[in-house]
Amino acid sequence: MALLEIVAASKSFATTEAVYQVSLSVERGEFFALLGPSGCGKTTLLRLIAGFETLDTGRIVIDGDDMTEVPPYARPVNMMFQSYALFPHLDVAGNVAFGLKQEGMERRRRDARVAEMLALVQMSDFSRRRPHELSGGQKQRVALARALAKMPKLLLLDEPLAALDRKLREETRLELTGIQERVGTTFVVVTHDQEEALGMASRIAVMNRGRLVQTGSPADIYERPNSRFVADFVGAVNLFEGALDASGLAIPDADRPIPLPGALRVSPGMRVALALRPEKLSLSPEHPAGFALAATVQSIGYQGGQSTVHLATASGLRLRAHLPSHAAQGLARGAAVWASWAPADAVVLTE
Numbered sequence: 001m002a003l004l005e006i007v008a009a010s011k012s013f014a015t016t017e018a019v020y021q022v023s024l025s026v027e028r029g030e031f032f033a034l035l036g037p038s039g040c041g042k043t044t045l046l047r048l049i050a051g052f053e054t055l056d057t058g059r060i061v062i063d064g065d066d067m068t069e070v071p072p073y074a075r076p077v078n079m080m081f082q083s084y085a086l087f088p089h090l091d092v093a094g095n096v097a098f099g100l101k102q103e104g105m106e107r108r109r110r111d112a113r114v115a116e117m118l119a120l121v122q123m124s125d126f127s128r129r130r131p132h133e134l135s136g137g138q139k140q141r142v143a144l145a146r147a148l149a150k151m152p153k154l155l156l157l158d159e160p161l162a163a164l165d166r167k168l169r170e171e172t173r174l175e176l177t178g179i180q181e182r183v184g185t186t187f188v189v190v191t192h193d194q195e196e197a198l199g200m201a202s203r204i205a206v207m208n209r210g211r212l213v214q215t216g217s218p219a220d221i222y223e224r225p226n227s228r229f230v231a232d233f234v235g236a237v238n239l240f241e242g243a244l245d246a247s248g249l250a251i252p253d254a255d256r257p258i259p260l261p262g263a264l265r266v267s268p269g270m271r272v273a274l275a276l277r278p279e280k281l282s283l284s285p286e287h288p289a290g291f292a293l294a295a296t297v298q299s300i301g302y303q304g305g306q307s308t309v310h311l312a313t314a315s316g317l318r319l320r321a322h323l324p325s326h327a328a329q330g331l332a333r334g335a336a337v338w339a340s341w342a343p344a345d346a347v348v349l350t351e
């Protein structure tokens with residue numbers, strides 16, 4: 001049985017369909033990420049799970065119990081909010097103990113639990129500090145310890161790393177997955193950062209305008225996106241738009257149709273997009289065997305180990321390739337190249 005089961009959940013605010021007909025299930029012990037652009041309904045969905053909003057229609061079941069009549073404080077859930085403000089007048093230990101005290105946990109057990117939680121997030125040496133005496137990453141860890149202290153079955157985290165700079169975010173991301181593995185609590189984490197979702201989650205649900213558009217493992221979502229939206233939102237992509245015929249996808253630039261990845265059950269003439277990740281594109285000065293597209297190098301962006309090569313075809317179609325920097329070094333702006341790829345590396349998108 002799944003730990004969290006959401007069945008056809010909808011929630012509107014006046015005329016905004018914040019969450020529309022969302023169904024999903026999260027297994028026990030999963031690190032589940034909700035990913036989507038700003039305003040797509042991520043926070044609203046978390047608030048529905050926690051009980052801070054009521055559903056218009058649908059059902060939320062946690063550990064086999066229907067939550068419809070269960071108030072937020074009685075749900076086996078804790079939520080770490082998008083702005084996770086710590087209590088400024090309490091020290092670190094006081095912040096972590098707060099919920100336990102409210103719950104009426106007896107002093108000795110409470111102290112033991114606080115010590116355990118602070119050790120978990122590696123903040124034992126900071127228990128007497130006040131929040132203003134901590135760095136952003138340290139505050140983040142205290143907020144996490146506070147959220148975990150009541151040992152919820154399900155922990156909801158809304159943009160837990162958003163306040164941190166890039167380097168600290170990467171470190172904290174690793175810590176978060178480590179902590180989740182150790183405590184075994186089921187996590188549902190909201191993010192609008194696709195790299196973060198790909199790097200942390202066991203599964204990802206992608207939302208757009210209140211709807212759930214695709215659910216799968218990070219590799220599923222990245223390698224087999226089911227729509228232009230997902231392909232474009234999760235990672236960089238080259239999209240070729242055109243009409244299908246028996247031998248492939250006809251696009252204005254190519255003298256013959258682009259070969260398709262395997263047999264397709266689609267009607268000829270149908271307009272589709274072919275999605276190709278930039279790292280799947282190879283560039284060569286000579287026409288390689290098989291299909292290739294003529295293109296001109298527009299610019300090369302150096303990113304350390306990897307470089308992004310921006311290209312344009314004669315009709316103005318823009319492409320990007322990710323190459324190891326040593327391979328990109330041989331290219332110059334304005335150079336004419338042939339862009340090619342293995343047909344199986346492309347994905348056909350009908351939506």
Ligand SMILES: Nc1ncnc2c1ncn2[C@@H]1O[C@H](COP(=O)(O)OP(=O)(O)OP(=O)(O)O)[C@@H](O)[C@H]1O
Pocket residue numbers: 013014016017018036037038039040041042043044045192
């Ligand atoms: N209390 C509310 N009253 C009216 N509209 C609301 C309310 N809460 C959210 N909305 C609207 O519902 C939609 C979804 O909002 P939500 O906060 O769930 O988005 P989000 O995905 O968390 O975005 P972000 O990444 O910016 O935090 C938005 O259009 C928002 O304006």
Ligand SMILES: [Mg+2]
Pocket residue numbers: 042043044082158
């Ligand atoms: Mg939000």
